[in-house]
Amino acid sequence: MATTYITSFIRIKNNQVLVNGDLYFETEMQLNFADFIRALYKHTAINYPKFYKMDDLSKLAILGASILLDQLEDSYEAHEKSILLSNKSASLDTDYKHQEAVNAGIASPAIFVYTLPNICIGEIAIKYKIMGENAFFVSEQFQPNQLFIATEILQQESKSLCSICGWVEYFQNDYELFLYTVEQKPQLDVNALKKMPIFTSLLEKEGALIHHPKNIELLYK
Protein backbone atom coordinates (compact mmCIF):
# COMPACT_ATOMS: atom_id res chain seq x y z
CA MET A 1 0.00 0.00 0.00
CA ALA A 2 1.50 3.31 -1.08
CA THR A 3 2.08 6.03 1.50
CA THR A 4 0.47 9.28 0.48
CA TYR A 5 1.44 12.79 1.53
CA ILE A 6 -0.10 16.23 1.62
CA THR A 7 2.42 18.12 -0.48
CA SER A 8 1.11 21.69 -0.52
CA PHE A 9 -1.92 23.64 0.61
CA ILE A 10 -3.62 26.98 0.23
CA ARG A 11 -6.22 28.94 2.19
CA ILE A 12 -8.18 31.91 0.89
CA LYS A 13 -10.43 33.68 3.35
CA ASN A 14 -11.12 37.18 4.67
CA ASN A 15 -9.10 39.00 2.01
CA GLN A 16 -6.05 36.88 2.71
CA VAL A 17 -4.20 34.08 0.91
CA LEU A 18 -1.89 31.69 2.75
CA VAL A 19 0.22 29.18 0.84
CA ASN A 20 1.83 26.39 2.86
CA GLY A 21 1.23 28.54 5.94
CA ASP A 22 3.01 31.59 4.50
CA LEU A 23 1.27 34.82 3.60
CA TYR A 24 1.00 35.02 -0.19
CA PHE A 25 -1.38 37.95 -0.59
CA GLU A 26 -3.65 40.20 1.42
CA THR A 27 -5.47 43.44 0.84
CA GLU A 28 -4.91 46.50 3.01
CA MET A 29 -8.60 46.98 3.57
CA GLN A 30 -11.61 44.69 3.59
CA LEU A 31 -12.89 44.32 0.06
CA ASN A 32 -15.99 42.68 -1.26
CA PHE A 33 -15.41 39.44 -3.14
CA ALA A 34 -15.51 40.96 -6.62
CA ASP A 35 -12.80 43.52 -5.80
CA PHE A 36 -10.74 41.06 -3.80
CA ILE A 37 -10.69 38.34 -6.44
CA ARG A 38 -9.84 40.89 -9.17
CA ALA A 39 -6.95 42.17 -7.04
CA LEU A 40 -5.76 38.60 -6.46
CA TYR A 41 -5.97 37.83 -10.18
CA LYS A 42 -3.79 40.82 -10.97
CA HIS A 43 -1.35 39.87 -8.21
CA THR A 44 -0.91 36.35 -9.56
CA ALA A 45 -0.14 37.74 -13.04
CA ILE A 46 -1.96 34.79 -14.55
CA ASN A 47 -2.89 35.84 -18.05
CA TYR A 48 -6.16 34.01 -18.54
CA PRO A 49 -8.87 36.32 -19.97
CA LYS A 50 -11.48 33.58 -19.56
CA PHE A 51 -11.24 34.29 -15.83
CA TYR A 52 -13.51 37.32 -16.25
CA LYS A 53 -16.24 35.22 -17.83
CA MET A 54 -16.42 32.74 -14.95
CA ASP A 55 -18.91 32.78 -12.12
CA ASP A 56 -17.62 33.66 -8.65
CA LEU A 57 -17.22 30.05 -7.50
CA SER A 58 -15.06 29.23 -10.52
CA LYS A 59 -13.04 32.44 -10.13
CA LEU A 60 -12.20 31.43 -6.57
CA ALA A 61 -11.42 27.83 -7.54
CA ILE A 62 -9.27 28.64 -10.58
CA LEU A 63 -7.11 31.16 -8.70
CA GLY A 64 -6.72 28.85 -5.69
CA ALA A 65 -5.76 25.94 -7.93
CA SER A 66 -3.43 28.08 -10.05
CA ILE A 67 -1.49 29.34 -7.04
CA LEU A 68 -1.40 25.83 -5.55
CA LEU A 69 -0.29 24.11 -8.74
CA ASP A 70 2.53 26.60 -9.16
CA GLN A 71 4.02 25.01 -6.01
CA LEU A 72 3.95 21.59 -7.59
CA GLU A 73 6.76 19.82 -9.42
CA ASP A 74 4.42 18.63 -12.10
CA SER A 75 5.79 15.60 -13.89
CA TYR A 76 2.48 13.79 -14.12
CA GLU A 77 0.55 12.65 -17.15
CA ALA A 78 -2.82 14.34 -17.67
CA HIS A 79 -4.73 11.19 -16.65
CA GLU A 80 -2.66 10.78 -13.46
CA LYS A 81 -4.05 13.97 -11.91
CA SER A 82 -7.45 14.08 -10.21
CA ILE A 83 -9.61 16.78 -8.66
CA LEU A 84 -11.85 16.19 -5.64
CA LEU A 85 -13.65 19.25 -4.33
CA SER A 86 -16.50 19.99 -1.97
CA ASN A 87 -18.56 22.82 -0.58
CA LYS A 88 -21.76 23.75 1.22
CA SER A 89 -23.68 25.93 -1.22
CA ALA A 90 -23.01 24.03 -4.47
CA SER A 91 -23.70 26.58 -7.26
CA LEU A 92 -26.59 28.24 -5.42
CA ASP A 93 -25.26 31.78 -5.87
CA THR A 94 -25.21 31.38 -9.65
CA ASP A 95 -28.51 29.47 -9.55
CA TYR A 96 -30.10 32.58 -8.02
CA LYS A 97 -28.58 34.79 -10.70
CA HIS A 98 -29.91 32.48 -13.39
CA GLN A 99 -33.37 32.57 -11.79
CA GLU A 100 -33.25 36.37 -11.73
CA ALA A 101 -32.36 36.44 -15.43
CA VAL A 102 -35.21 34.04 -16.22
CA ASN A 103 -37.61 36.18 -14.19
CA ALA A 104 -36.42 39.26 -16.09
CA GLY A 105 -37.42 37.60 -19.35
CA ILE A 106 -34.23 36.37 -21.02
CA ALA A 107 -31.86 33.82 -19.55
CA SER A 108 -28.15 34.38 -20.01
CA PRO A 109 -26.27 31.37 -21.48
CA ALA A 110 -23.06 32.60 -19.83
CA ILE A 111 -24.72 32.41 -16.41
CA PHE A 112 -26.61 29.19 -17.11
CA VAL A 113 -23.46 27.19 -17.92
CA TYR A 114 -22.25 27.72 -14.33
CA THR A 115 -25.35 26.36 -12.63
CA LEU A 116 -23.52 23.24 -11.47
CA PRO A 117 -20.77 23.27 -8.83
CA ASN A 118 -18.51 20.84 -10.68
CA ILE A 119 -18.10 23.33 -13.52
CA CYS A 120 -15.31 24.88 -11.44
CA ILE A 121 -13.51 21.52 -11.62
CA GLY A 122 -13.89 21.67 -15.39
CA GLU A 123 -12.35 25.13 -15.47
CA ILE A 124 -9.30 23.90 -13.53
CA ALA A 125 -9.07 20.78 -15.69
CA ILE A 126 -9.19 22.83 -18.92
CA LYS A 127 -6.53 25.30 -17.81
CA TYR A 128 -4.15 22.64 -16.47
CA LYS A 129 -5.00 19.83 -18.91
CA ILE A 130 -6.07 17.48 -16.12
CA MET A 131 -7.85 14.44 -17.49
CA GLY A 132 -8.06 12.11 -14.47
CA GLU A 133 -10.96 11.33 -12.17
CA ASN A 134 -12.99 14.12 -10.57
CA ALA A 135 -15.80 14.53 -8.09
CA PHE A 136 -17.62 17.34 -6.33
CA PHE A 137 -19.24 16.66 -2.95
CA VAL A 138 -21.81 18.89 -1.27
CA SER A 139 -22.06 18.79 2.52
CA GLU A 140 -23.01 21.14 5.33
CA GLN A 141 -19.42 21.32 6.60
CA PHE A 142 -15.96 20.43 5.37
CA GLN A 143 -15.52 16.68 5.79
CA PRO A 144 -11.85 15.65 5.78
CA ASN A 145 -12.68 11.99 6.21
CA GLN A 146 -14.90 11.86 3.17
CA LEU A 147 -12.30 13.49 0.95
CA PHE A 148 -9.57 11.33 2.47
CA ILE A 149 -11.40 8.10 1.61
CA ALA A 150 -12.24 9.21 -1.93
CA THR A 151 -8.65 10.34 -2.54
CA GLU A 152 -7.12 7.18 -1.10
CA ILE A 153 -9.28 4.98 -3.33
CA LEU A 154 -7.92 6.78 -6.38
CA GLN A 155 -4.33 6.81 -5.10
CA GLN A 156 -4.22 3.20 -3.92
CA GLU A 157 -5.80 1.89 -7.10
CA SER A 158 -3.22 3.95 -9.03
CA LYS A 159 -5.98 5.80 -10.81
CA SER A 160 -4.34 8.99 -9.66
CA LEU A 161 -0.83 9.92 -8.51
CA CYS A 162 -1.60 13.56 -7.80
CA SER A 163 -4.92 14.70 -6.35
CA ILE A 164 -6.09 18.27 -5.90
CA CYS A 165 -8.56 18.21 -3.05
CA GLY A 166 -10.45 20.53 -0.75
CA TRP A 167 -13.21 22.97 -0.07
CA VAL A 168 -14.30 25.83 -2.31
CA GLU A 169 -17.31 27.71 -1.00
CA TYR A 170 -18.99 30.83 -2.35
CA PHE A 171 -22.39 32.29 -1.62
CA GLN A 172 -23.44 35.94 -1.80
CA ASN A 173 -20.07 37.51 -1.11
CA ASP A 174 -19.04 34.96 1.54
CA TYR A 175 -16.12 32.86 0.40
CA GLU A 176 -13.67 30.32 1.67
CA LEU A 177 -11.16 28.15 -0.12
CA PHE A 178 -8.94 25.42 1.24
CA LEU A 179 -7.12 23.24 -1.27
CA TYR A 180 -4.31 20.76 -0.87
CA THR A 181 -2.42 18.34 -3.07
CA VAL A 182 -1.92 14.66 -2.28
CA GLU A 183 0.97 12.75 -3.84
CA GLN A 184 2.95 9.59 -3.23
CA LYS A 185 6.17 11.47 -2.53
CA PRO A 186 6.71 14.04 0.24
CA GLN A 187 7.39 17.25 -1.65
CA LEU A 188 6.13 19.81 0.83
CA ASP A 189 8.72 22.30 1.98
CA VAL A 190 8.27 21.76 5.70
CA ASN A 191 10.20 24.87 6.72
CA ALA A 192 7.06 26.96 6.55
CA LEU A 193 5.18 24.47 8.65
CA LYS A 194 7.90 24.36 11.28
CA LYS A 195 7.09 27.98 12.08
CA MET A 196 3.66 26.81 13.15
CA PRO A 197 3.88 25.16 16.61
CA ILE A 198 0.95 22.92 15.85
CA PHE A 199 3.02 21.01 13.28
CA THR A 200 6.33 20.77 15.12
CA SER A 201 5.74 17.45 16.87
CA LEU A 202 3.93 16.06 13.88
CA LEU A 203 6.81 16.75 11.52
CA GLU A 204 9.41 15.51 13.98
CA LYS A 205 7.52 12.24 14.21
CA GLU A 206 6.60 11.71 10.57
CA GLY A 207 9.19 13.82 8.73
CA ALA A 208 6.53 14.90 6.27
CA LEU A 209 2.85 15.58 6.26
CA ILE A 210 1.15 12.20 5.89
CA HIS A 211 -2.19 12.20 4.12
CA HIS A 212 -4.55 11.55 7.00
CA PRO A 213 -7.92 13.08 8.00
CA LYS A 214 -6.41 14.51 11.20
CA ASN A 215 -3.69 16.30 9.27
CA ILE A 216 -6.18 17.62 6.75
CA GLU A 217 -8.27 18.92 9.65
CA LEU A 218 -5.21 20.59 11.19
CA LEU A 219 -4.38 22.41 7.97
CA TYR A 220 -8.00 23.45 7.51
CA LYS A 221 -8.23 24.91 11.00
Add this chain to the structure above:
Amino acid sequence: MEDLKYKLKEQLIEALNLEGMKPEEIDNTAPLFGEGLGLDSIDALELIVLLEKHYNIRIEDPKDGRKIFHSIDTMAEYIQSKQLSA
Protein backbone atom coordinates in the same frame (compact mmCIF):
# COMPACT_ATOMS: atom_id res chain seq x y z
CA MET B 1 -24.23 53.95 -38.24
CA GLU B 2 -21.01 54.82 -36.36
CA ASP B 3 -23.05 55.53 -33.24
CA LEU B 4 -24.70 52.13 -33.54
CA LYS B 5 -21.32 50.40 -33.90
CA TYR B 6 -19.92 52.18 -30.84
CA LYS B 7 -22.99 51.32 -28.78
CA LEU B 8 -22.78 47.73 -29.99
CA LYS B 9 -19.19 47.48 -28.83
CA GLU B 10 -20.14 48.81 -25.39
CA GLN B 11 -22.95 46.27 -25.15
CA LEU B 12 -20.67 43.48 -26.32
CA ILE B 13 -18.02 44.34 -23.71
CA GLU B 14 -20.62 44.31 -20.97
CA ALA B 15 -22.45 41.18 -22.09
CA LEU B 16 -19.30 39.13 -22.67
CA ASN B 17 -17.35 40.44 -19.65
CA LEU B 18 -14.44 41.62 -21.75
CA GLU B 19 -12.77 43.15 -18.72
CA GLY B 20 -10.39 46.02 -19.35
CA MET B 21 -11.32 46.31 -23.02
CA LYS B 22 -12.51 49.63 -24.47
CA PRO B 23 -14.81 50.10 -27.49
CA GLU B 24 -11.99 51.89 -29.32
CA GLU B 25 -9.87 48.73 -29.14
CA ILE B 26 -12.35 46.65 -31.12
CA ASP B 27 -11.78 46.89 -34.87
CA ASN B 28 -15.03 47.16 -36.79
CA THR B 29 -13.84 44.72 -39.43
CA ALA B 30 -11.94 42.22 -37.24
CA PRO B 31 -13.45 38.73 -36.82
CA LEU B 32 -15.19 38.39 -33.44
CA PHE B 33 -14.54 34.65 -33.26
CA GLY B 34 -11.30 32.74 -33.60
CA GLU B 35 -8.32 35.00 -34.18
CA GLY B 36 -10.16 38.26 -33.36
CA LEU B 37 -11.63 38.63 -29.89
CA GLY B 38 -11.36 34.88 -29.36
CA LEU B 39 -15.02 34.42 -28.50
CA ASP B 40 -16.44 30.94 -27.96
CA SER B 41 -19.75 29.13 -28.46
CA ILE B 42 -21.27 30.45 -25.21
CA ASP B 43 -20.38 33.97 -26.34
CA ALA B 44 -22.24 33.26 -29.59
CA LEU B 45 -25.36 32.46 -27.57
CA GLU B 46 -24.86 35.66 -25.57
CA LEU B 47 -24.74 37.64 -28.79
CA ILE B 48 -28.07 36.14 -29.85
CA VAL B 49 -29.49 37.19 -26.47
CA LEU B 50 -27.94 40.66 -26.88
CA LEU B 51 -29.73 41.21 -30.19
CA GLU B 52 -33.03 40.11 -28.73
CA LYS B 53 -32.67 42.07 -25.51
CA HIS B 54 -31.43 45.40 -26.89
CA TYR B 55 -32.80 45.42 -30.44
CA ASN B 56 -35.77 43.07 -30.24
CA ILE B 57 -34.29 41.07 -33.10
CA ARG B 58 -34.69 37.31 -33.08
CA ILE B 59 -32.43 35.23 -35.28
CA GLU B 60 -34.74 32.63 -36.79
CA ASP B 61 -32.11 30.47 -38.46
CA PRO B 62 -29.00 29.76 -36.32
CA LYS B 63 -27.02 29.19 -39.54
CA ASP B 64 -27.29 32.93 -40.20
CA GLY B 65 -25.31 33.58 -37.01
CA ARG B 66 -21.94 32.88 -38.59
CA LYS B 67 -22.47 35.66 -41.15
CA ILE B 68 -24.19 38.12 -38.80
CA PHE B 69 -21.65 37.78 -35.99
CA HIS B 70 -18.57 37.89 -38.19
CA SER B 71 -17.62 41.40 -37.08
CA ILE B 72 -19.01 44.61 -35.59
CA ASP B 73 -19.61 45.84 -39.16
CA THR B 74 -21.73 42.81 -40.09
CA MET B 75 -23.68 42.97 -36.83
CA ALA B 76 -24.42 46.67 -37.27
CA GLU B 77 -25.49 46.16 -40.90
CA TYR B 78 -27.82 43.35 -39.87
CA ILE B 79 -29.38 45.42 -37.06
CA GLN B 80 -29.86 48.39 -39.36
CA SER B 81 -31.44 46.28 -42.10
CA LYS B 82 -33.86 44.74 -39.60
CA GLN B 83 -34.76 48.15 -38.17
CA LEU B 84 -35.41 49.59 -41.63
CA SER B 85 -37.61 46.68 -42.64
CA ALA B 86 -39.60 46.74 -39.39
